[in-house]
Amino acid sequence: xxxxxxxxxxxxxxxxxxxxxxxxxxxxxxxxxxxxxxxxxxxxxxxxxxxxxxxxxxxxxxxxxxxxxxxxxxxxxxxxxxxxxxxxxxxxxxxxxxxxxxxxxxxxxxxxxxxxxxxxxxxxxxxxxxxxxxxxxxxxxxxxxxxxxxxxxxxxxxxxxxxxxxxxxxxxxxxxxxxxxxxxxxxxxxxxxxxxxxxxxxxxxxxxxxxxxxxxxxxxxxxxxxxxxxxxxxxxxxxxxxxxxxxxxxxxxxxxxxxxxxxxxxxxxxxxxxxxxxxxxxxxxxxxxxxxxxxxxxxxxxxxxxxxxxxxx
Amino acid sequence: xxxxxxxxxxxxxxxxxxxxxxxxxxxxxxxxxxxxxxxxxxxxxxxxxxxxxxxxxxxxxxxxxxxxxxxxxxxxxxxxxxxxxxxxxxxxxxxxxxxxxxxxxxxxxxxxxxxxxxxxxxxxxxxxxxxxxxxxxxxxxxxxxxxxxxxxxxxxxxxxxxxxxxxxxxxxxxxxxxxxxxxxxxxxxxxxxxxxxxxxxxxxxxxxxxxxxxxxxxxxxxxxxxxxxxxxxxxxxxxxxxxxxxxxxxxxxxxxxxxxxxxxxxxxxxxxxxxxxxxxxxxxxxxxxxxxxxxxxxxxxxxxxxxxxxxxx
Numbered sequence: 001x002x003x004x005x006x007x008x009x010x011x012x013x014x015x016x017x018x019x020x021x022x023x024x025x026x027x028x029x030x031x032x033x034x035x036x037x038x039x040x041x042x043x044x045x046x047x048x049x050x051x052x053x054x055x056x057x058x059x060x061x062x063x064x065x066x067x068x069x070x071x072x073x074x075x076x077x078x079x080x081x082x083x084x085x086x087x088x089x090x091x092x093x094x095x096x097x098x099x100x101x102x103x104x105x106x107x108x109x110x111x112x113x114x115x116x117x118x119x120x121x122x123x124x125x126x127x128x129x130x131x132x133x134x135x136x137x138x139x140x141x142x143x144x145x146x147x148x149x150x151x152x153x154x155x156x157x158x159x160x161x162x163x164x165x166x167x168x169x170x171x172x173x174x175x176x177x178x179x180x181x182x183x184x185x186x187x188x189x190x191x192x193x194x195x196x197x198x199x200x201x202x203x204x205x206x207x208x209x210x211x212x213x214x215x216x217x218x219x220x221x222x223x224x225x226x227x228x229x230x231x232x233x234x235x236x237x238x239x240x241x242x243x244x245x246x247x248x249x250x251x252x253x254x255x256x257x258x259x260x261x262x263x264x265x266x267x268x269x270x271x272x273x274x275x276x277x278x279x280x281x282x283x284x285x286x287x288x289x290x291x292x293x294x295x296x297x298x299x300x301x302x303x304x305x306x307x308x309x310x311x312x313x
Numbered sequence: 314x315x316x317x318x319x320x321x322x323x324x325x326x327x328x329x330x331x332x333x334x335x336x337x338x339x340x341x342x343x344x345x346x347x348x349x350x351x352x353x354x355x356x357x358x359x360x361x362x363x364x365x366x367x368x369x370x371x372x373x374x375x376x377x378x379x380x381x382x383x384x385x386x387x388x389x390x391x392x393x394x395x396x397x398x399x400x401x402x403x404x405x406x407x408x409x410x411x412x413x414x415x416x417x418x419x420x421x422x423x424x425x426x427x428x429x430x431x432x433x434x435x436x437x438x439x440x441x442x443x444x445x446x447x448x449x450x451x452x453x454x455x456x457x458x459x460x461x462x463x464x465x466x467x468x469x470x471x472x473x474x475x476x477x478x479x480x481x482x483x484x485x486x487x488x489x490x491x492x493x494x495x496x497x498x499x500x501x502x503x504x505x506x507x508x509x510x511x512x513x514x515x516x517x518x519x520x521x522x523x524x525x526x527x528x529x530x531x532x533x534x535x536x537x538x539x540x541x542x543x544x545x546x547x548x549x550x551x552x553x554x555x556x557x558x559x560x561x562x563x564x565x566x567x568x569x570x571x572x573x574x575x576x577x578x579x580x581x582x583x584x585x586x587x588x589x590x591x592x593x594x595x596x597x598x599x600x601x602x603x604x605x606x607x608x609x610x611x612x613x614x615x616x617x618x619x620x621x622x623x624x625x626x
Contacts, residue, residue, distance in 0.1 A: 031614045031618075034612070034613075034614050035612050035614045035615060038609075038612035038613070038614070039609050039612070042609075052366055053365055053366070256607075257603055257607060260603045260606055260607060260613070261599055261600075261603050263613060264599060264602060264603065264606070264613050264616070264617065265589070265590075265593075265594070265599070267613055267614070267617040268589050268593065268617050268620060268621065269582070269586055269589070271617050271618070271621045272582075272585050272586075272589065272621060272624075272625070273582055275621060275625055276578070276581050276582070276585065277578075280578075280581065281578070286574055286577060286578070287574075289577060290570055290573045290574050290577065293573055293577070294569075294570060294573060296351075296352050296355075299347070299348050299351035299352070300347075300351070300573070300576060300577050300580055301344050301347050301348045301351070301580070302348060303577070304577065304580040304581050304584055305344075305584070307581060308581065308584045308585060308588065311585070311625055312585070312588055312624060312625060
């Protein structure tokens with residue numbers, strides 16, 4: 001394909017897939033594609049979906065996507081997979097998402113693996129969102145498992161963030177709840193027909209009130225049974241309310257400015273990481289250093305300072 | 314305290330706590346402390362413990378620590394907490410670990426929060442391990458929730474890594490299992506009296522065999538009921554066997570060299586990240602850039618390239 005960016009803008013799905021692959025694998029053309037697509041971004045509304053493993057986030061997201069489709073909106077879904085740290089591949093893969101949605105030309109689903117190096121995932125995800133945005137998707141879901149810090153960082157970059165929980169989870173779920181309490185604009189208790197749904201709702205309400213800060217948006221607690229399609233419309237309505245709310249009070253602009261800032265920093269970190277590796281790893285310098293460090297002739301801190309001094313102006 | 318590093322080497326627990334606090338908060342004296350302690354490291358054996366939330370990792374680690382104590386070994390525990398991404402504090406905290414262990418002068422437990430910025434957690438954890446090592450701990454546990462990539466990266470830096478699982482977890486546990494399958498030297502099924510323990514063992518065995526690669530160490534699958542102290546001794550024995558195995562075949566040296574390399578890169582990323590922030594954020598340049606980017610006068614990719622060009626030699 002000669003000009004991937006132009007084809008994306010024309011609505012070519014194959015080009016969309018290729019663009020995201022280029023980003024994911026850091027192909028040489030990735031930057032050029034993004035430079036061309038960037039002016040065409042800013043239209044899509046980005047929804048973050050996070051929560052502990054087993055909360056049924058994928059099923060819920062699929063149902064919400066269908067509801068948006070029913071309303072005539074196009075939908076992109078980016079699912080961040082907890083992937084094998086060694087083989088590098090995404091595990092859940094698109095395989096599991098092979099359902100009626102994948103046959104709908106108004107929907108594009110993409111898994112992205114946590115391929116490791118450079119912590120580049122957050123800026124890669126941000127770029128994938130932009131590609132889908134430029135392609136013309138109205139709504140873009142970014143779905144992560146809300147345990148790792150980097151995964152939480154990714155999802156909190158959304159315009160509206162939904163935290164999905166389920167009743168009756170294990171010991172340290174308490175910690176996770178607290179950890180993601182502050183990032184949720186909306187809390188959804190999925191599998192709400194299971195024992196303990198009301199208890200969880202009460203706990204969440206208490207935790208949200210405990211906060212003490214008076215906010216102009218009190219995160220609502222929704223209940224769904226995603227696989228029975230129960231509560232789906234209501235969640236979509238609530239997304240709409242939150243969107244309207246933050247648009248009116250200016251928060252949407254604030255959030256997006258903050259997002260641009262963080263993306264810029266991520267991008268810088270990633271670029272500089274690549275530069276360091278080209279100067280320190282590819283040249284064999286790192287191996288030399290490790291040998292003298294292991295021999296206790298010097299220490300990593302002194303050597304890191306020297307390298308930083310050498311590399312920076 | 315005048316000289317924290319010297320006090321750590323003398324076995325002063327308060328100094329140990331202060332040193333780790335200095336690392337965690339990036340105090341000015343952190344680098345100096347590490348430079349002084351580094352020559353005294355390399356003695357401790359580092360055990361990584363990871364697994365999904367609710368697997369009972371903390372309880373299991375505590376019991377294993379007690380078994381090591383019974384054998385006369387000193388033990389450090391570093392627990393990585395899934396923390397609030399906004400308030401920044403660790404959530405589980407030391408509170409939960411306030412048990413008989415904390416009264417034992419041969420044990421030191423420390424939680425470290427995933428305080429966000431710079432992805433500095435892995436090099437901070439590595440430094441905390443070194444402080445405990447220099448202090449004289451024989452065995453150091455590093456415990457993380459094995460879902461996020463960064464958390465997995467941290468734990469896989471150990472000499473021996475144990476993955477803890479429990480029977481009967483939710484939908485996408487399959488993905489997590491696969492994701493951490495390759496990092497486990499030892500798999501432990503905790504809460505082995507629960508339904509499905511045998512099924513999980515069979516599944517794990519299948520997945521490990523599916524791998525196809527012939528290895529000189531086939532990860533054993535252990536069963537424990539940590540809160541009843543069942544299977545604890547056997548796990549400690551297995552740690553010992555793995556230690557002996559990788560010492561004899563040279564893998565221990567290979568792993569530690571690899572670890573030193575990765576730590577060096579983490580350290581460089583962190584140092585250069587600080588430098589970028591001092592040049593780009595603190596000066597207000599980022600705000601200016603974001604304003605022109607938001608106005609679509611330029612794009613983040615072009616600007617990031619310019620900054621990299623300006624900052625690096």
